[in-house]
Amino acid sequence: MKKTKFTILGGDLRNVELAYLLKMDGNEVEVYGFDKLDLYLNQQEKLHESIFTSDVIVGPLPISEDSKMLNAPFFTGNIQINDILYLLSRKQVFTAGKISNEFQNRARDMGLNSIDYFDREEMQALxxxxxxxxxxxxxxxxxxxxxxxxxxxxxxxxxxxxxxxxxxxxxxxxxxxxxxxxxxxxxxxxxxxxxxxxxxxxxxxxxxxxxxxxxxxxxxxxxxxxxxxxxxxxxxxxxxxxxxxxxxxxxxxxxxxxxxxxxxKVAPVTAARIIKDTVYNILDELEK
CATH class of the missing domain: 3.40.50.720 (NAD(P)-binding Rossmann-like Domain)
Incomplete structure (x- = not known):
């Protein structure tokens, strides 16, 4: 797969480890929604800046606990799901886990590429x-x-x-x-x-x-x-x-x-590898 610019948007330790794994593969990686942590990663301060400049935006699993706010336990503020929708462009890929039907329907109506990686069989099996x-x-x-x-x-x-x-x-x-x-x-x-x-x-x-x-x-x-x-x-x-x-x-x-x-909680590195491989599979299929 060609080198890609990723933004990791919120999530738990799985997404932290995912950012490091993607960077180790030679990708350009930014993160947003982790200001409670001291990470050796490029942390953007503005949501729109973190999204505009990336090819692929990877959200958390689950994307939200209430269908309103992004699941971001390491962030001091709130990230509204609707804000993400309106910042995405049709040329980008957005993927997260357990995305609500409402979000998916709105993304489809807007012509956006929104894909639920948790729906994938390889993701759930592993x-x-x-x-x-x-x-x-x-x-x-x-x-x-x-x-x-x-x-x-x-x-x-x-x-x-x-x-x-x-x-x-x-x-x-x-x-x-x-x-x-x-x-x-x-x-x-x-x-x-x-x-x-x-x-x-x-x-x-x-x-x-x-x-x-x-x-x-x-x-x-x-x-x-x-x-x-x-x-x-x-x-x-x-x-x-x-x-x-x-x-x-x-x-x-x-x-x-x-x-x-x-x-x-118990195996964030293994879980991150599973997400990374699943995201790579999604991107590979989109390129065909």
């Missing part, structure tokens, strides 16, 4: 590994027993569920996996895990030591939460609203841990 490792780390830090010989339940058998199941099984856990699709349940059984259909979930909960939720909508409601053992650790990996009724869990005194954005 990102599942640091996510699963991070979830296991969180479990180890919060459990009073070993994962080995524990009863671990995974809600959902998508990319993260598949990766997490394999890792937990390798650690010697008794792995239970919930799914709705009978094809998924058959594969779960093939891999020697214990398949659990959603309709039967209530019958297993009292015997589970740790739950890993990968489903982004509520599964563990009041009825199901009342059936878990009181010493359980519940780890939510999914994006909001997550799979747990948090108010009920709090009333019941259950230990629920929010563990979103794990790759950026």
């Amino acid at each position: 990102n599942a590994v640091p996510t699963a490792e991070g979830a296991i780390q969180v479990a180890m830090e919060n459990m009073d027993i070993t994962l080995h010989s524990s009863n671990a339940l995974i809600l959902g058998y998508g990319r993260i569920g598949k990766t997490l199941s394999r890792m937990l099984y390798g650690l010697g856990a008794n792995v239970y996996v919930e799914a709705r699709d009978y094809g998924d349940l058959a594969w779960i059984e093939n891999f020697k895990y214990k398949p659990v259909h959603l309709k039967d979930l209530e019958h297993y909960l009292s015997n589970i030591d740790v739950i890993f939720n990968t489903i982004p909508h509520v599964i563990l409601d009041e009825y199901l939460l009342s059936r878990v053992n009181k010493d359980i650790v519940i780890i939510n990996i999914a994006s909001s609203p997550g799979g747990i009724d948090l108010e009920v869990a709090k009333e019941l005194g259950l230990k629920v841990i929010s563990a979103k954005g794990l790759p950026g």
